[in-house]
Amino acid sequence: MEKLIITAAISGAEVTKEMNPAVPxxxxxxxxxxxxxxxxxxxxxxxxxxxxxxxxxxxxGRFKEAFHAIHNVCPDVIILPSTGGAVGMTAEERLQPIDLKPEIATLDCGTCNFGGDDIFVNTENMNIAFAEKMLAMGVKPELEVFEKGMIDNALKLYKKGLLKAPLHFNIVLGVNGAMAATTRDLVYMAGSLPSDATWCATGIGRSEFELAAVAIVMGGNVRVGFEDNLYLEKGVLAKSNGELVTKVVKMANILKREIASPADARRILGL
Ligand code: KMH
Ligand code: ZN
Structure with a gap:
């Protein structure tokens, strides 16, 4: 099996210091x-x-500052900025980090409810505009899919020539308003991807490590971090994103998956 790429979603847009003082x-x-x-x-x-x-x-400008600060302390790490931003932002606002030509960035493949009265809006025309801009700027999309219809939306973009194969997906399960974070649903989602695609699994909340385990044994990759989950275990707040990553590394050691370095990750993702 390929080495395991671990992505850390360190900050997010919704979590706050009131929820966990280590949120940056x-x-x-x-x-x-x-x-x-x-x-x-x-x-x-x-x-x-x-x-x-x-x-x-x-x-x-804020993204540029953050890119510099991160590369100062981790020179070879791959930075994958969000184009999802926060609920309610316009497409133009959300697309700004693409102007910085990151190696890879998120492309959210459909609209879904997002808890309470919130709707995370990603219309077909927005998907097309985001894919066109990323193609023009040479940025690889990480295709964020929160339910199966979003995989189908991504494949439509591919058929239109707006995405280049092999595609890379992030299967995000457990969003309050989309597909649940269950083993069954992760297996179904991963099985619905093109055979040459790479993928990562993200479980929101308490299912973060259950989905990580399933992804590790299936040959997928794993995302953890404060954006998705603030707890190391029930009732115990993580003191850093590093603690969440360490837990995945321990799981990978037990399950016999080697951990990818940034150079390995660039090779696997074709960056
Ligand atoms: N903050 C969410 C509304 C992404 O990064 O592309 C969207 C999100 C997805 O986090
Ligand atoms: Zn995000």
Whole structure:
């Protein structure tokens, strides 16, 4: 089996310091959390940025500062910025980090409910516009799929010539408004991908490590981090993203998957 790529979603847009004081807002805090994850074995950092008061932003300048700060402390790590941003942001706002030509960035493949009255909007025309911009800028999309219809949406983009194979997917399960984070649903989603695709599994909340285990044995890759889950185990807040990554590394050791370095991850993802 290929080596295991561990992505750390260190910051997110929804979690706050009130929920876990280690959630990073400032550039220094973001660099600290990226380093903790990288030192523990993450080769990819999925990045959202905030203003110092915690407000999520997709500001290009803020992303640029964060990229520099992260690469200062982890020079070879792959930075995977979000184009999802936070619920309610416009497409133009969300696309700003693509102007910085990251190696890879998220492309959310459909609309879904997002808890309470929130809707995470990704219309067909938005998907097309995001894919066109990423193609033009030479940025590989990580295709975020929260339910099966989103895989079908991505395959439509591919048929239109807006995505290049092999495709890379992040199967995100457990969003409050989309598919549940169960082993059955992860197996179904992974089995619905093109045979040459690479994929990563993200379980939101308490299912983070269950999905990680399934992905490790299936030959997929794993994402963990504060964006998705703040707890190391029931009732125990993680002190850093590094602690969450360390837990996955231990699971991978038991299940006999070697951990990918950033160079391995670039080769596997074709970056
Ligand atoms: N914050 C969510 C609304 C992404 O990074 O592309 C969207 C999200 C997905 O986190
Ligand atoms: Zn995200």
């Amino acid at each position: 807002y400032t550039i220094e805090e973001i660099a600290r959390e990226a380093k903790s994850a990288y030192d523990a074995g993450a080769s990819v950092i999925h990045l959202h940025v905030r203003w110092d008061n915690g407000t999520p932003t997709q500001d290009k």
